[in-house]
Amino acid sequence: MKRTGLLTAILLMASLFPVMAQTQGPKTKVIAHRGAWKNTGAPQNSIASLQEAIKLGCFGSEFDVHLSADSVLVLSHDHVIQGVDIxxxxxAQLAAVKLSNGESLPTLEAFLKEGLKQSKTRLVLEIKASKVSKERxxxxxxxxxxxxxxxxxQALVDYISFDYDVCKRVKALDPSAKVAYLNGEKSPEQLAEDGLYGLDYHQSVLKKNENWIKEAQQKNxxxxxxxxxxxxxMDWMLxxxxxxxxxDEPEQLLNILKSGR
Incomplete structure (x- = not known):
């Protein structure tokens, strides 16, 4: 009976292994930079590029947010778009700006409402530092x-910024928020001390400070x-x-991950 029970357990584990492997998946996740735009024809930082990132199955879609003169939140990477200083x-002036697909310059409200219709792709909100003042x-x-x-x-939105004071303000306003720092000069130790979720550094920073990768992960x-x-x-980071x-190439990276490199 004991041998029969052992054999049954082995067969059960063998049958579950493929399912476990599928659910575990690759460790590294794909974030579409300003949405999936480069290979789709959608404008950067548009609702269309977000929709394309969702269709691809990206883990997250990054976008950039500014504050208008009358305190409305809008999406754009640059501070000036089509000659208009945000x-x-x-x-009203910004609503008149049309993207290449005819879409109006998105407000954060419209963008979030679209993104929150689903729960698979995270919304990675970059808070752009003001050119005018720290207060803004x-x-x-x-x-x-x-x-x-x-x-x-809150459950689907992550925050990033090049301004460390902004990162700390987000945590003060919402202690449960996942906040990562972009600028690259802070050590993992300092980020951990300040309660941030992670670091989000340019490839050159991590190439120069390779030890920060393991150090950061050791500090959760x-x-x-x-x-x-x-x-x-991509291979170096993977x-x-x-x-x-x-x-900007989420399709390529997703294919690499699916093929197991």
């Missing part, structure tokens, strides 16, 4: 966190890196088991 323009950067931060809370998006910090578009650098790779 921080000096009103929401912090005002943008407060409004962004408040909007995420108002739309009940996540490691993201940007913007990785070349196969050689070999070191970074948690996330931000890329």
């Amino acid at each position: 921080e000096k323009a009103t929401a 950067s912090l005002a943008l931060t407060t409004k962004a966190v408040q909007m995420v809370k108002a739309l009940k998006g 910090l996540t490691v993201n890196t940007w913007t990785i578009n070349q196969r050689e650098m 070999e070191r088991n970074v948690d996330f790779i931000t890329t």
Whole structure:
């Protein structure tokens, strides 16, 4: 009876192994930089590029948020879009800006409402530091966190910023928020001390400070890196088991992960 029971247990484990392998999946996750735009024709930082990232099955889709002159939150990578200075323009003026697909310049509210229709792809909100003042950067931060809370998006929205004071303000406003720092000069030890979720550094920073990858993970910090578009650098980061790779080529990276490299 004992031998029969042992054999049954072995057969059961063997039958479960493929399922376990499928659910575990690759460690490194794909973040679409400004959405999936490069190979789809969708404009960067658009609702369309978010939808494409969701269709691809990206773990996350990154986007950039600014504050208009009349305190409305809008999406754009640059401070000036189509000749319009976002921080000096009103929401009405910015609504007149049309992206290449005819989409209006998205407000954060419209973008979040679209993103929160699903629960698979995380929304990685970059708070862009103001060119005008630190106070405006912090005002943008407060409004962004408040909007995420108002739309009940805390479980799906992560935050990143090049401004360390912004990162700390997000944590003060929402202690449960996942916040990563972008600029690259802070050690994992300092990030951990300040309660951040992780580091999100340019590839050159991690190449120069390779030990930070393991050090961060030992301190339960996540490691993201940007913007990785070349196969050689993707492989380098994958070999070191970074948690996330931000890329303009999410299709390529997803294919690499699916093929097991």
